[in-house]
Amino acid sequence: MTSQPPTLSGKQAVVEGLPDHPAIKALDGWNSQAITDARFDFGELTLTVAPTAIRDACVAVQKAGYNFFEDMTAVDWFPASPRFQLSYHILSFSRKERIRLRAMLAQSDPAAEPTIDSIVPVWPGANYFEREVFDLFGIRFAGHPDLRRILMPDDWEGYPLRKDYPVEGYR
Amino acid sequence: MSKNPGAPVLELPATESAGERRMILNMGPQHPSTHGVLRLIVELDGEVIVSVKPEIGYLHTGIEKTCEAKFYQQVVPLTDRINYLDPLSNNLCYCLAVEKLLGLEIPERAQWIRVLLTELSRLNSHLIWLGTHAMDIGALTVFLYTFREREEILRLFEAVSGQRMMTSYFRIGGLAMEPPLDWLDRVQHFITTFPEKIDEYSNLLTGNPIFMNRLKGIGYLSPEDAVALGVTGPPLRASGVDIDLRRDMPYSSYEKFQFTVPTSTVGDTWARYEVRLVEMRESTKIVQEALDGMPGGPVKADAPKIVLPDREKMKTEMEALIHHFKIVTEGFNVPAGEVYQGIECGHGITGYYVVSDGTAKPYRVHMRYPSFATLQAIETMAKGRLIADLVAVIGSIDIVLGETDR
Numbered sequence: 001m002t003s004q005p006p007t008l009s010g011k012q013a014v015v016e017g018l019p020d021h022p023a024i025k026a027l028d029g030w031n032s033q034a035i036t037d038a039r040f041d042f043g044e045l046t047l048t049v050a051p052t053a054i055r056d057a058c059v060a061v062q063k064a065g066y067n068f069f070e071d072m073t074a075v076d077w078f079p080a081s082p083r084f085q086l087s088y089h090i091l092s093f094s095r096k097e098r099i100r101l102r103a104m105l106a107q108s109d110p111a112a113e114p115t116i117d118s119i120v121p122v123w124p125g126a127n128y129f130e131r132e133v134f135d136l137f138g139i140r141f142a143g144h145p146d147l148r149r150i151l152m153p154d155d156w157e158g159y160p161l162r163k164d165y166p167v168e169g170y171r
Numbered sequence: 172m173s174k175n176p177g178a179p180v181l182e183l184p185a186t187e188s189a190g191e192r193r194m195i196l197n198m199g200p201q202h203p204s205t206h207g208v209l210r211l212i213v214e215l216d217g218e219v220i221v222s223v224k225p226e227i228g229y230l231h232t233g234i235e236k237t238c239e240a241k242f243y244q245q246v247v248p249l250t251d252r253i254n255y256l257d258p259l260s261n262n263l264c265y266c267l268a269v270e271k272l273l274g275l276e277i278p279e280r281a282q283w284i285r286v287l288l289t290e291l292s293r294l295n296s297h298l299i300w301l302g303t304h305a306m307d308i309g310a311l312t313v314f315l316y317t318f319r320e321r322e323e324i325l326r327l328f329e330a331v332s333g334q335r336m337m338t339s340y341f342r343i344g345g346l347a348m349e350p351p352l353d354w355l356d357r358v359q360h361f362i363t364t365f366p367e368k369i370d371e372y373s374n375l376l377t378g379n380p381i382f383m384n385r386l387k388g389i390g391y392l393s394p395e396d397a398v399a400l401g402v403t404g405p406p407l408r409a410s411g412v413d414i415d416l417r418r419d420m421p422y423s424s425y426e427k428f429q430f431t432v433p434t435s436t437v438g439d440t441w442a443r444y445e446v447r448l449v450e451m452r453e454s455t456k457i458v459q460e461a462l463d464g465m466p467g468g469p470v471k472a473d474a475p476k477i478v479l480p481d482r483e484k485m486k487t488e489m490e491a492l493i494h495h496f497k498i499v500t501e502g503f504n505v506p507a508g509e510v511y512q513g514i515e516c517g518h519g520i521t522g523y524y525v526v527s528d529g530t531a532k533p534y535r536v537h538m539r540y541p542s543f544a545t546l547q548a549i550e551t552m553a554k555g556r557l558i559a560d561l562v563a564v565i566g567s568i569d570i571v572l573g574e575t576d577r
Contacts, residue, residue, distance in 0.1 A: 042271050042510045069401055070513065071522050071539035087524065089511050089539075093398075093412070096419045100511065125401025128547055136235075151228040151576060160236055167240050 007041040014038035014045070023047065023099045026064035027057060034060070037102075044100060051086070051103040055117040055143075058088070058101070062122060066090040066099060069123035072130070074137045078163040082106035084114060084139060105139065118144040136161035192216055198561070200229050206303060206565065207572030211549075218557050223550040227543075230576035238536040242502030243269055244343055246536060251337040253538060254574040256299050259285075259292035259328075260516035262341035265536075267422055268512035268523040269343050272505050273477065281345040281470040282424040287358065287461040288331070288340065289423075289516075290454040294365075295324045296517030296569075297451050301372060304444070304566035308385045313375050320368050323361050330354050344478035345471035355462060362458045369451055376444075386441040390552040390564040393438060400551065401544035404519025405450065406568055408434045409442035416515040427464075428457050440567035447569075477503045502531030518542055518569050540574035 008017040015024060017040065027034045027047060034057060037048035049057040071089040082104040091098045107114045118141035119126045130141045131150040138159035141147055149156065158165055199210035208229035214221040234253060238246045250261040263285055270277060302317035325335040331350045332340035340347050376382050392402065397410040407414065415432040417425045433449035435442035471478045479498055480491035497503075507529040513522040519541025526535040545568045552568075553561045 041508060044511060046509070068398055070520065071511070071524065071537070073524060073535075073537040073539075075509075075526050075535045087509070087511075089513075089522065089524070091513075093414050098420075098511065098513065100509075123401070124399050125544055125547060128543055129401075132543075149228075151231040153228075160233060165236075167236060 007039075009039050009041070011035055011038045014040050018045070021045070022064040022095070023061050023066060026060045030056065030060040044098065046100045046102055048102045048104065051105045051116045054086070054088075054101070054103050055119055055122060058090070058119045058122045061090055061099065061101070065094050066092045068093055069119070069125050070098065072119075072126060072133065074133045074139060074161075076137060076161065076163045084137065086116065086133070086139070088119070113138045113140045115140040115142050117142050118147075120144055135159075138162065193221060196558070200226075206570050209546075209565070209570065209572055209575075211561070211565075213558065213561065215558060218559075220553050220556055220558060220561060223553050223561065225546050225549060227546070227572065227575045230572050232577070234577045235536055235538065238533055240532065242531050243505055243533060244498070244502065246533065247342060248337065248339045250538075251339055252573065253577055254296075254516065254518070254521070254540065254542075254571050255336055256571055257292050257296040257517045258336060258338045259288045259341065260514060260521060262339060263289055263423065264512055264514045264516070264521050264523045265525075266341045266343050267514065268510050268525045269505065270472075271510045271512060272508055272525060272527055273343070273474075274506075275344055275472050275474055275477065277345055277423075277472055278469045279424065279466045280468045281472075283461050283465055284346060284350065284470065285341060285423050286425060286428065287458055287465075288328075290457045290461070291324050291327060291358070293454050293517045294451060295321055295328075297447050297454075298324070300447065300517075300566075300569040304563075304569070305376060305382070307562050307566045308382055310376060310379065310382060313372055316368070316372060316375070320365065327354070327358060327361065330357065342471075342478070344474055345469070349470050355465065358458065359462055362455055362462070365455050366452065369448065369455075373448060377448075383441070385560075385563055386439070386444060386567075388439050388441075389556065389560045390440045390567055391438050392548055392552050396548065396551050397438075400548040402519070402548050403541045403544065404515070404517070404569075405446045406443055406545060406548070407519065408432065409446045410438040411436035416513055416520060420513065422512070422514055428460050430457050430460075440563050443567040504529060504531050505533075513539075516541065518571065518574075519545060538574075538577060540577070542568070542570045542572070543575045546570065546575060 008014045034049055034053055035047050039046045068091040070091045073087055075085040077083055084105040086103045088101040089098055105114050105116055118130055130144055133139050134147055135149040135152050136159055194215045196213045196215055198213055200208040210226040212224040234249050247262055250265045251258040254261050298317040298321045302314035305313035328338050329335045332338040392410050394410045394412050397407050413434045418432055430453045433446045435446055475494045480495055484491040485495045505527040507527050509526045511522055511524045513520050522539035524537040525533055528534040552564045
């Protein structure tokens with residue numbers, strides 16, 4: 001942690017600053033509109049893709065050598081819109097490097113749960129992680145083989161990690 | 172509160188011709204060989220496992236939600252309680268993530284003591300794994316041996332932090348305080364005698380025909396499956412995938428240490444046993460290297476607005492008193508941004524994802540814990556085997572339920 005790497009903000013700056021990055025090349029090669037925003041800070045690369053494109057984006061980076069699904073989770077930016085941010089951390093064993101794929105998911109109808117494509121067909125290891133996000137944030141994953149609550153009891157009401165859910169729970 | 176905290180009703184499988192012989196067996200949540208409160212819903216055909224469905228969440232306490240209501244420095248004690256067998260790795264991972272956000276430079280001595288303690292913590296974790304794993308298989312003696320050495324490690328933890336298990340010794344910006352005067356000598360004494368203790372365990376188990384029969388060829392996991400299912404740590408390396416974040420993406424000065432990463436290509440429970448046993452020897456070497464090259468200097472970063480001042484200064488200097496008061500009552504603001512820090516803990520890759528909105532409390536803390544992901548592979552490993560082998564498989568993935576449920 002001696003010197004912080006420079007921060008690059010915006011797609012243009014990142015593409016110019018990291019011209020040979022395989023993940024950027026793979027996503028741009030698949031669809032030049034795939035990356036909607038990008039950021040490089042704290043030595044970590046964040047690529048934002050449209051929520052409808054997340055599964056294809058995962059396939060594209062997997063082909064580029066990002067072979068290991070490490071983590072995924074959500075962040076609730078309530079009351080901002082789009083409300084949910086989904087962060088996928090993908091590791092490359094050969095390049096010893098990690099990227100973060102990000103999808104901003106809007107909640108168009110407050111009564112319904114927002115939906116995004118599941119990436120379990122790409123990485124089966126995402127199964128429990130998506131169940132956890134479903135359990136705690138109430139985001140549905142289309143194409144998930146077994147979308148049930150995982151940590152909370154099956155009949156629990158509400159999604160505890162949403163920002164409008166009180167810390168002590170509903171009384 | 173939940174209306175019905177009890178178990179959901181199990182649907183029996185559709186009765187095919189073979190389905191009539193099938194039986195659903197609940198293993199756990201209270202079962203000695205599930206290492207906590209893991210519940211496995213096992214579908215059996217005679218004694219052969221057809222499917223295994225883990226049910227977790229019995230230890231869920233909402234730590235991620237709690238973090239959002241605490242100051243950054245108050246989260247450290249919460250992290251101890253997640254993986255209670257490897258507490259210092261949790262502390263380290265969280266501190267590294269926040270320090271990355273803050274851009275803090277950690278003094279070398281603090282980094283080396285962190286490495287030393289994390290390796291002792293790894294030994295602690297592996298010793299418990301070895302003892303309980305052997306006990307599951309029926310070798311009760313090993314448990315008593317490993318807990319004897321674990322006690323020594325816990326005493327070392329107690330000497331630096333005042334706590335045997337919930338250490339909270341690593342703080343944002345360094346360590347809580349300088350270790351006591353003779354502490355490094357005590358570590359030296361322990362680490363000199365430890366390799367022969369590993370020989371002792373090895374003598375009890377490695378040539379033992381019962382142990383070998385119960386482990387060899389059981390719970391095979393192919394490298395492709397291991398990568399696809401998110402398995403990390405010793406189970407991944409035992410399947411022939413050579414990845415260890417300590418060497419490959421070094422943090423906290425690990426790049427200055429020489430060690431080898433044991434791997435095996437066999438991929439069964441025996442390979443996992445062998446890999447962990449060699450890992451214990453390697454950890455011993457790292458601790459020795461840390462002791463030999465221990466640099467001098469401070470153990471806290473020079474950041475008076477983030478790191479608590481020494482007690483002595485706080486009571487004699489006005490400025491230190493003001494900083495102390497500010498940090499304790501208002502915390503410190505962390506620049507907005509998001510970071511992910513991954514480290515190699517005893518069980519595999521632990522990762523902390525910290526999102527800051529610029530205030531003194533984290534906007535979101537997410538923990539990736541290896542047991543949570545590795546649990547997904549249990550069905551692949553146990554399918555088609557006998558139910559008795561399931562116990563060996565559970566032992567070999569070294570599961571800690573505190574970290575799956577958080």
